[in-house]
Amino acid sequence: MELLSVIRRWHYRDRIPIREIERRTGLSRNTIRKYLRSNTVEVKFKVPERPSRLDPFADRLSDWLRVEAGKGRKGRRTVLQIHADLVALGYDGSYARVAAFVRRWQARRETAQRTTGRGVFVPLAFQPGEAFQFDWSEDWATVGGKRIKLQAAHTKLSHSRAFVIRAYKLQTHEMLFDALAEAFRVLGGVPRRGIFDNMRTAVDRVGTGKVRQVNARFAAMASHYLFEATFCNPASGWEKGQVEKNVQDARRQIWQGMPPFADLPALNAWLEARCIERW
Numbered sequence: 504m505e506l507l508s509v510i511r512r513w514h515y516r517d518r519i520p521i522r523e524i525e526r527r528t529g530l531s532r533n534t535i536r537k538y539l540r541s542n543t544v545e546v547k548f549k550v551p552e553r554p555s556r557l558d559p560f561a562d563r564l565s566d567w568l569r570v571e572a573g574k575g576r577k578g579r580r581t582v583l584q585i586h587a588d589l590v591a592l593g594y595d596g597s598y599a600r601v602a603a604f605v606r607r608w609q610a611r612r613e614t615a616q617r618t619t620g621r622g623v624f625v626p627l628a629f630q631p632g633e634a635f636q637f638d639w640s641e642d643w644a645t646v647g648g649k650r651i652k653l654q655a656a657h658t659k660l661s662h663s664r665a666f667v668i669r670a671y672k673l674q675t676h677e678m679l680f681d682a683l684a685e686a687f688r689v690l691g692g693v694p695r696r697g698i699f700d701n702m703r704t705a706v707d708r709v710g711t712g713k714v715r716q717v718n719a720r721f722a723a724m725a726s727h728y729l730f731e732a733t734f735c736n737p738a739s740g741w742e743k744g745q746v747e748k749n750v751q752d753a754r755r756q757i758w759q760g761m762p763p764f765a766d767l768p769a770l771n772a773w774l775e776a777r778c779i780e781r782w
Contacts, residue, residue, distance in 0.1 A: 505717070506611065507538055508726035514539055516695070516729045519542040556596030557604060560589055564601070568608050614705070629661035634679030634696040634733075636661055636746035637683070639674055642754065644770060645763035658690070659746040661698070665690060665782045666749050668757070669773045670767060676720050679704050689729065689775060696731045698743045706734060749775040756781070 506528065513519040513527075514535075525532050557564070564585070573578045580588070586601045587588045594601075659666035667686040671678040679702075687693050701709050708716035715734050725732045727751045736745055757777050764770040 505722065507663075508722065508731075510535060511726055512695075512729045513733065546679060549674060555600060556594060557589075557600050559747050560592065560594050561604070563592075564589065565608060567641075569574065569716060570708075572612065573710050573714070575661055584760065620779065630690070631662045632694050634661040634698055634707045635659060635686075635700045636699065636743040638746045638750060639702070640750040640753075642670070642758045643760055644670065644758070646770060647762070647766060654678065655750075656686075657746050657749050657751070658686035659696065659749050660690060660744060663782075665778075666746070668753055669771050670774060672767075674702070674704065674717075676704050679721075680724050683724070683728070685771075685775075689779070693730055695727050695732050697725070698733050698735065698746075700735050700743065701737060705732065709737060 506761045510524060510528070513524055514521070515728070519572070521535050522534050524530075524535050533592075561589055567580075567585060567588075571585075582602050582605050585605070586594075586598045589601060620702065622624070636659050638657050640657060641652055642655050643650060643652055645651075646653075651672075651674065653670040656669045656671065656678070657666060658668075667689045671682070699705050701715070705716075705718055705721040706715050707718050711717065713734070714738075717732065762773075764773065
């Protein structure tokens with residue numbers, strides 16, 4: 504999935520020729536064109552033309568391998584153990600078929616790492632359109648005659664410092680995706696990178712350094728909008744300090760003295776207007 508996201512960004516956003524993408528990734532031009540023509544934002548396991556006993560277990564096996572890749576070397580299951588676990592689920596094929604699948608999966612992952620690994624830090628100086636920062640906060644407002652706690656989504660451009668705040672009842676995938684879609688609408692475009700903390704809706708597991716097991720739904724969303732997701736080091740809030748400060752400033756300048764609202768759409772319309780005023 505990471506490699507497909509990179510190919511989409513290079514082709515649709517950066518206008519890099521397919522010949523150059525071929526050189527960078529080692530994939531054939533036909534494969535690259537097939538990915539781009541498929542009009543999908545995530546790679547699906549391709550069932551081979553010749554049926555295999557492993558086909559019904561391919562998606563589950565891919566999920567297992569993603570989990571194992573995020574573990575330390577000594578904590579990973581061997582291919583022999585994975586084959587035994589598949590047999591327990593009803594797989595009656597050979598060990599060699601499973602081993603071949605694992606080799607292909609690992610080769611694709613290594614290719615993706617070569618093309619996406621770009622440093623181990625988050626820069627703190629930004630060019631126009633280069634990056635945005637995102638964070639959640641908890642704040643209170645009177646909605647429908649009741650004082651309720653809300654989850655506020657803050658999206659801030661790293662160069663111009665323009666920002667958008669939207670309020671929700673929960674921090675779910677749907678709320679996160681809606682917050683980003685609305686922020687891109689108000690801000691007039693999508694920057695090249697997004698800087699996030701390791702929130703559960705984006706990261707399934709934090710590995711060593713910058714290694715992250717990214718949530719599949721979040722990765723598909725980033726691939727759709729053609730931005731590269733960058734995740735802060737744990738307990739390193741300064742790496743997205745602009746939006747962290749925005750949370751504190753918004754509590755003093757926007758949330759305090761806020762009037763009551765009939766519903767959340769009315770509150771979000773008011774928040775959008777207040778944010779634009781402060782640009």
